[in-house]
Amino acid sequence: GDSVTQMEGPVTLSEEAFLTINCTYTATGYPSLFWYVQYPGEGLQLLLKATKADDKGSNKGFEATYRKETTSFHLEKGSVQVSDSAVYFCALIIKIQGAQKLVFGQGTRLTINP
Amino acid sequence: NAGVTQTPKFQVLKTGQSMTLQCAQDMNHNSMYWYRQDPGMGLRLIYYSASEGTTDKGEVPNGYNVSRLNKREFSLRLESAAPSQTSVYFCASSLRHGTGADGYTFGSGTRLTVV
Numbered sequence: 001g002d003s004v005t006q007m008e009g010p011v012t013l014s015e016e017a018f019l020t021i022n023c024t025y026t027a028t029g030y031p032s033l034f035w036y037v038q039y040p041g042e043g044l045q046l047l048l049k050a051t052k053a054d055d056k057g058s059n060k061g062f063e064a065t066y067r068k069e070t071t072s073f074h075l076e077k078g079s080v081q082v083s084d085s086a087v088y089f090c091a092l093i094i095k096i097q098g099a100q101k102l103v104f105g106q107g108t109r110l111t112i113n114p
Numbered sequence: 115n116a117g118v119t120q121t122p123k124f125q126v127l128k129t130g131q132s133m134t135l136q137c138a139q140d141m142n143h144n145s146m147y148w149y150r151q152d153p154g155m156g157l158r159l160i161y162y163s164a165s166e167g168t169t170d171k172g173e174v175p176n177g178y179n180v181s182r183l184n185k186r187e188f189s190l191r192l193e194s195a196a197p198s199q200t201s202v203y204f205c206a207s208s209l210r211h212g213t214g215a216d217g218y219t220f221g222s223g224t225r226l227t228v229v
Contacts, residue, residue: 032215043118043204043220044157051215089157095214099164102147102218104157 002027006090006105013080014113021075021108023064023090031092033057033066033073038087038107047075047088082112117141120205120221127195127228135190135224137205145211146188147172147218148180150201157204163188164211195228202226 007022025031032051036044048057053068062077073090090105118139127133139146148160159172163182177199179191188207192199202225206218 034217036220041222043222044206044218046217046219049215049217093214095212099170100212100214102159106154106156 002031002092002094002101002103004090004092004103004105006088006108008106008108009087010109010111012111012113015082016079017112019075019077019080019084019110021088021090021110023073023075023105025071025073025090025092027071027092027094027103029094030068031094033064034091034093035062035064035073035075036089036091036104038089040086044089080110080112082114085110085112118205118207118219118221120203120224122224123222125224125226127192127226129196129228131195132191132193133195134192135203135205135226136187137189137221138187139205139207139219140186141207141209141219142185143207143209143219144185145208146182147206147208148178148188148190149204149206150174151204151223152201160190160203162211195226197228200226200228 003026034049035047037047038044048059050057050066056065064075087107089107121136147162149157161180163169166185202223205221208218209216
């Protein structure tokens with residue numbers, strides 16, 4: 001079935017470090033891919049998205065590239081800040097006969113220390 | 115600010131009590147969703163409404179009912195709460211269901227405890 005697998009957390013980094021959170025997917029057809037972020041006590045916010053192969057989504061210094069050949073959508077940021085501490089969810093949407101299904105990964109908790 | 119508004123933010127129920135979670139969006143989105151978030155389980159879809167006047171079951175519908183009151187509002191009802199329904203509930207909306215390309219906008223959640 002359709003699924004999303006994220007690297008297990010928690011991940012702890014120092015401020016200004018390089019961040020990679022791995023995400024791979026399994027899907028029938030050609031999904032759209034998303035990264036969501038959840039700050040403490042808040043709902044999920046859309047961080048970035050890519051709707052077709054080789055597309056790069058970017059926002060707030062974060063980037064992810066839709067890699068069809070490796071079925072991956074890894075999240076990267078060159079220099080993280082304390083304010084980036086949150087839980088990050090990789091997700092896909094697959095179309096099914098006029099409807100759609102949103103599938104989330106388990107989430108990766110990121111903590112940035114000053 | 116435009117977005118998805120959920121009420122209440124916190125609720126404690128006794129087993130067997132009923133309650134309705136309210137959700138409203140002001141983005142003129144057509145589609146609305148209810149999810150629950152449990153530790154180690156991620157987010158799971160309870161019910162959704164692809165457009166005004168329609169509702170469909172998601173992954174975990176048992177014990178819940180929904181009403182799409184109008185284009186803006188989508189409520190979730192627990193008729194007889196059980197401890198297994200202790201969770202954080204999120205409402206979400208998207209512009210169009212079925213295109214696969216539109217991101218979802220989420221509310222800030224309702225933390226429900228059933229004792």
